Amino acid sequence: MLPNWTLLKPCDMSDKILKVIDLHKRYPTGRSAWLPVLKGIDFEVEEGQIIAIVGPSGVGKSTLLHLIGALDRPNQGGVEIDGENIFRFDFNKLASYRNKTIGFVFQFHHLLPEFSALENIIMPAMIGGEERTAFMQRGHELLSLVGLAQRAHHRPRELSGGEQQRVAVARALVNHPRLLLADEPSGNLDMQSAESLHDLLWQLSRELKQTLIVVTHNRDLAERSDRVVELYDGKILRNRKPQR
Numbered sequence: 678m679l680p681n682w683t684l685l686k687p688c689d690m691s692d693k694i695l696k697v698i699d700l701h702k703r704y705p706t707g708r709s710a711w712l713p714v715l716k717g718i719d720f721e722v723e724e725g726q727i728i729a730i731v732g733p734s735g736v737g738k739s740t741l742l743h744l745i746g747a748l749d750r751p752n753q754g755g756v757e758i759d760g761e762n763i764f765r766f767d768f769n770k771l772a773s774y775r776n777k778t779i780g781f782v783f784q785f786h787h788l789l790p791e792f793s794a795l796e797n798i799i800m801p802a803m804i805g806g807e808e809r810t811a812f813m814q815r816g817h818e819l820l821s822l823v824g825l826a827q828r829a830h831h832r833p834r835e836l837s838g839g840e841q842q843r844v845a846v847a848r849a850l851v852n853h854p855r856l857l858l859a860d861e862p863s864g865n866l867d868m869q870s871a872e873s874l875h876d877l878l879w880q881l882s883r884e885l886k887q888t889l890i891v892v893t894h895n896r897d898l899a900e901r902s903d904r905v906v907e908l909y910d911g912k913i914l915r916n917r918k919p920q921r
């Protein structure tokens with residue numbers, strides 16, 4: 678059980694939080710040559726759900742996650758959050774979407790090496806302009822949540838790979854994101870650290886109703902989710918229930 682966190686409130690359950698509509702993405706590969714990667718992707722996510730995105734290497738899983746996180750723009754189609762297409766947001770609203778609505782956990786943690794675990798975690802809240810006492814308290818709570826209360830002042834290089842990823846998860850959660858996006862979060866971890874990271878993500882989703890989209894090559898992990906979206910050749914091959 679997670680302790681009764683004062684500042685980490687469960688999300689409100691509502692209907693669909695996210696709709697991915699006819700998403701196309703191609704990359705330029707030469708003067709007039711294009712590599713089509715996503716060729717019309719449609720799916721929906723309900724609040725509190727865990728969606729696993731699976732598929733062969735190079736199929737476009739990270740591309741899809743980057744589009745949902747507004748780190749890139751599609752060539753066609755949209756991503757709707759609460760009925761609004763994020764690609765129609767103006768500059769400020771898009772920045773706020775990235776900072777407040779979305780939490781991103783990358784395959785490689787991307788922690789800032791010169792800052793401590795605690796400082797890395799609170800960074801998005803500082804950027805969001807929140808009051809210091811509130812985010813400091815939440816930073817400490819998050820450190821406890823991910824089992825690193827004793828590591829607050831360690832720099833990333835003074836943490837193990839599994840611990841670094843836990844800090845990255847805590848950082849992704851600091852602004853109470855509606856949607857947590859994780860791109861192979863345990864891809865570089867040994868089996869035990871990977872399992873404990875998965876347990877943490879699942880616990881967050883089940884107990885805090887944190888909506889989660891996770892890209893993974895790990896079959897067992899995918900089958901623990903609520904829906905498995907299988908990509909193949911730029912399209913959704915199957916959007917299915919897990920086989921449990």
Ligand SMILES: Nc1ncnc2c1ncn2[C@@H]1O[C@H](COP(=O)(O)OP(=O)(O)OP(=O)(O)O)[C@@H](O)[C@H]1O
Pocket residue numbers: 704705712714732733734735736737738739740741
């Ligand atoms: N910025 C880019 N410019 C050109 N091509 C790109 C770019 N980013 C990705 N690609 C290509 O798009 C395809 C999809 O890449 P993507 O990273 O989304 O795959 P993936 O499914 O996440 O693969 P993996 O499982 O190996 O992480 C790949 O063939 C890749 O080479």
Ligand SMILES: [Mg+2]
Pocket residue numbers: 738739740860
């Ligand atoms: Mg990838």
